[in-house]
Amino acid sequence: DAGVTQSPTHLIKTRGQQVTLRCSPKSGHDTVSWYQQALGQGPQFIFQYYEEEERQRGNFPDRFSGHQFPNYSSELNVNALLLGDSALYLCASSLLAGGRNEQFFGPGTRLTVL
Amino acid sequence: QQQVKQSPQSLIVQKGGISIINCAYENTAFDYFPWYQQFPGKGPALLIAIRPDVSEKKEGRFTISFNKSAKQFSLHIMDSQPGDSATYFCAASPANSGYALNFGKGTSLLVTP
Numbered sequence: 001d002a003g004v005t006q007s008p009t010h011l012i013k014t015r016g017q018q019v020t021l022r023c024s025p026k027s028g029h030d031t032v033s034w035y036q037q038a039l040g041q042g043p044q045f046i047f048q049y050y051e052e053e054e055r056q057r058g059n060f061p062d063r064f065s066g067h068q069f070p071n072y073s074s075e076l077n078v079n080a081l082l083l084g085d086s087a088l089y090l091c092a093s094s095l096l097a098g099g100r101n102e103q104f105f106g107p108g109t110r111l112t113v114l
Numbered sequence: 115q116q117q118v119k120q121s122p123q124s125l126i127v128q129k130g131g132i133s134i135i136n137c138a139y140e141n142t143a144f145d146y147f148p149w150y151q152q153f154p155g156k157g158p159a160l161l162i163a164i165r166p167d168v169s170e171k172k173e174g175r176f177t178i179s180f181n182k183s184a185k186q187f188s189l190h191i192m193d194s195q196p197g198d199s200a201t202y203f204c205a206a207s208p209a210n211s212g213y214a215l216n217f218g219k220g221t222s223l224l225v226t227p
Binding site for chain 1: 120146148150155156157158159160163203205207208209210212213214215216217218219220
């Protein structure tokens with residue numbers, strides 16, 4: 001049973017560029033949450049997707065957007081990249097109908113903005 | 115605003131010792147408290163979690179203690195091993211599915227041989 005997978009593993013971009021990160025949830029899960037983890041910090045919630053719609057959003061600007069596909073996989077898009085966007089981007093999957101907030105994380109995508 | 119405060123920032127424990135990490139929260143809507151373990155270059159892995167209807171939960175060498183009145187909870191790692199060296203994060207959220215996890219800033223644990 002595959003866990004949460006993310007691609008790519010690493011990514012280097014320059015300021016002003018756009019980036020797309022991808023996530024496949026754990027088998028049987030229907031909800032995907034994205035978190036940003038800066039170096040030496042805890043993960044910070046970006047947003048959550050369920051039934052192809054954004055359910056919740058953290059304190060992140062509109063440059064951060066996402067999408068969920070019918071197979072529950074998800075994308076995170078960041079436009080107009082800033083140096084401060086350099087971080088580990090984590091995807092977590094869960095089962096909304098499960099009644100418990102157990103979230104399982106993928107290995108993350110390390111984004112470096114130069 | 116940090117909704118979950120975690121201490122200490124770093125911890126060094128000898129092999130066989132007890133590692134203790136503490137967390138505190140303010141939001142009374144929180145009733146699900148997981149702990150995650152993260153190794154360098156990896157994503158956080160769910161270690162153990164507790165609901166406030168119990169004061170303690172034990173899984174192997176890992177124990178969560180919970181004090182609802184003080185709004186504090188802690189992770190105890192008994193018989194700490196070098197392989198336990200990692201960063202540990204506490205988190206909190208409402209228990210029902212579909213809520214964002216609010217993480218502490220993490221504790222870097224080093225277990226020396």
